[in-house]
Amino acid sequence: MWSRKTFLFLVSASWPARAYTWPSPFDALEDAYTVSSGFGSSGIVDEVTPCSQSPGSGSAPGRQNTAEWLRTAYHDMATYNSTTGLGGLDGSIGFETNRPENVGSAFNTTVSFFAPLQTAQTSFSDLLALGVILAIKNCAGPSVAFRPGRIDATEAGPPGVPQPQESLQTHIAEFARQGFNATEMIALVACGHTVGGVHEVDFPQSIQGAITPDNPDGVVHFDNIATQYINGSTVDQLVVGFNHTTNSDAAIFASDGNQTMLGFAQSNDDFLSRCGDLLGRMLNTVPASVELGDAIEPLPVKPYQLSLVFNATGGLQLTGNIRIFGTSAAAAATNPADMPVQLLWTDRHGETSPSYSTTATWGSFLEATSLFGSIQFFDINAFIDPSAGISSFVVDWAYDADGPLTKSDNGGGGFPFQDVVIFQRVNSCHGAVNENSTINAVVCICLRISSHTPELLRL
Numbered sequence: 001m002w003s004r005k006t007f008l009f010l011v012s013a014s015w016p017a018r019a020y021t022w023p024s025p026f027d028a029l030e031d032a033y034t035v036s037s038g039f040g041s042s043g044i045v046d047e048v049t050p051c052s053q054s055p056g057s058g059s060a061p062g063r064q065n066t067a068e069w070l071r072t073a074y075h076d077m078a079t080y081n082s083t084t085g086l087g088g089l090d091g092s093i094g095f096e097t098n099r100p101e102n103v104g105s106a107f108n109t110t111v112s113f114f115a116p117l118q119t120a121q122t123s124f125s126d127l128l129a130l131g132v133i134l135a136i137k138n139c140a141g142p143s144v145a146f147r148p149g150r151i152d153a154t155e156a157g158p159p160g161v162p163q164p165q166e167s168l169q170t171h172i173a174e175f176a177r178q179g180f181n182a183t184e185m186i187a188l189v190a191c192g193h194t195v196g197g198v199h200e201v202d203f204p205q206s207i208q209g210a211i212t213p214d215n216p217d218g219v220v221h222f223d224n225i226a227t228q229y230i231n232g233s234t235v236d237q238l239v240v241g242f243n244h245t246t247n248s249d250a251a252i253f254a255s256d257g258n259q260t261m262l263g264f265a266q267s268n269d270d271f272l273s274r275c276g277d278l279l280g281r282m283l284n285t286v287p288a289s290v291e292l293g294d295a296i297e298p299l300p301v302k303p304y305q306l307s308l309v310f311n312a313t314g315g316l317q318l319t320g321n322i323r324i325f326g327t328s329a330a331a332a333a334t335n336p337a338d339m340p341v342q343l344l345w346t347d348r349h350g351e352t353s354p355s356y357s358t359t360a361t362w363g364s365f366l367e368a369t370s371l372f373g374s375i376q377f378f379d380i381n382a383f384i385d386p387s388a389g390i391s392s393f394v395v396d397w398a399y400d401a402d403g404p405l406t407k408s409d410n411g412g413g414g415f416p417f418q419d420v421v422i423f424q425r426v427n428s429c430h431g432a433v434n435e436n437s438t439i440n441a442v443v444c445i446c447l448r449i450s451s452h453t454p455e456l457l458r459l
């Protein structure tokens with residue numbers, strides 16, 4: 001297990017931050033990164049909370065979602081060929097779970113959890129990488145930056161995941177093919193073999209006699225990998241297992257005269273910082289044709305599920321939420337019910353007016369948490385004059401009831417919001433798989449009959 005007391009000293013592996021403005025193709029991933037539980041959450045962090053959480057909402061004793069996701073990500077990446085640039089973290093594991101190198105239920109369970117969260121803009125491989133980052137952070141592990149943009153494979157790749165019965169030379173060659181030198185191999189294996197363990201049901205060649213009624217899979221945990229390895233108390237079954245042929249951790253950890261493991265045992269900070277760096281590289285090992293975006297950081301102010309509809313009386317109604325995120329002491333201490341949050345819009349002709357504003361309100365159903373700071377959602381329910389419309393908005397807000405107000409304008413230009421094609425959710429229906437869906441939208445054509453007389457036609 002990673003030690004909780006030191007991880008706060010870590011700094012994320014850093015990439016230059018490009019100004020990320022809303023909307024973006026990565027908005028759903030930013031939501032999933034930022035909102036951990038409660039209103040607006042993706043459910044990813046709930047699946048690994050507590051850190052020991054097993055699949056099926058805790059109904060599989062001896063298994064651990066965090067460990068299974070991390071192992072799945074490594075096995076997906078481990079077929080990468082740094083010479084050809086093919087393979088890497090591309091979701092091909094979904095086509096490879098029957099291979100002997102992918103023994104165990106972990107892979108199908110992990111694929112089944114993340115696959116339903118995919119969308120046209122959110123790949124399985126991005127979700128898996130994000131899930132690993134959130135899971136290890138939630139387990140007091142190192143911080144790893146999340147860079148989006150992975151593209152999923154459409155078929156299996158070549159095999160090539162290291163297996164415990166292989167020789168040290170084979171392991172060194174396999175890690176070199178993946179882009180990691182011999183020292184990095186030692187460190188990355190130690191980082192991986194910090195959560196979870198070896199299961200007798202999957203590796204009876206390495207463990208025997210561990211299965212009991214309370215331990216149906218016969219798991220023996222890795223535990224404090226470096227300290228216990230160095231002080232001789234390790235229970236890692238890939239070090240002290242009865243079968244010397246499958247003691248791959250023993251061969252790997254000793255391959256530099258134990259220097260890397262000794263360093264980790266002496267400094268947990270060093271261990272965490274090396275793990276943050278190497279796990280980041282592992283997750284960012286993608287096919288050469290894929291270009292990852294810059295690291296996602298939580299947006300301080302972000303719209304959530306905003307929608308504009310014509311209501312029954314022909315009025316134009318804006319509903320949805322505004323999310324406010326912060327890491328300051330004021331953000332942590334605020335009472336969201338007291339926070340002034342105001343949305344001020346510009347009409348479709350670029351004009352503002354004191355009447356173009358609405359107060360966003362808080363309610364307990366909007367409670368949410370973030371692994372990275374404090375987060376509050378507010379409800380929007382505003383009526384827009386159909387003849388004037390809306391083209392963008394800004395948000396004025398403060399943590400204290402008395403201000404001072406901060407104006408959030410999405411990096412300068414305001415939050416863009418179009419009123420030209422209006423999706424009518426109430427008049428639309430979603431067919432089952434392979435059935436028709438009906439989508440209704442209103443297309444608004446705005447004619448300026450004179451410079452002061454806008455007209456709105458509804459088709």
Ligand code: HEM
Nearest residue numbers: 067070071074162163164188189192196197198199202248
């Ligand atoms: C030579 C390289 C490696 C070999 C031979 C190897 C082998 C194994 C074996 C045999 C298990 C037991 C699986 C089970 O019983 O469920 C295991 C577990 C695990 N491995 Fe590795 N591994 C290697 C490298 C890595 C790396 C680089 C990572 C990630 C950075 C990793 C992450 C994990 C995790 C998290 C588990 C625990 C899984 C669980 O508890 O469900 N492994 N590994």
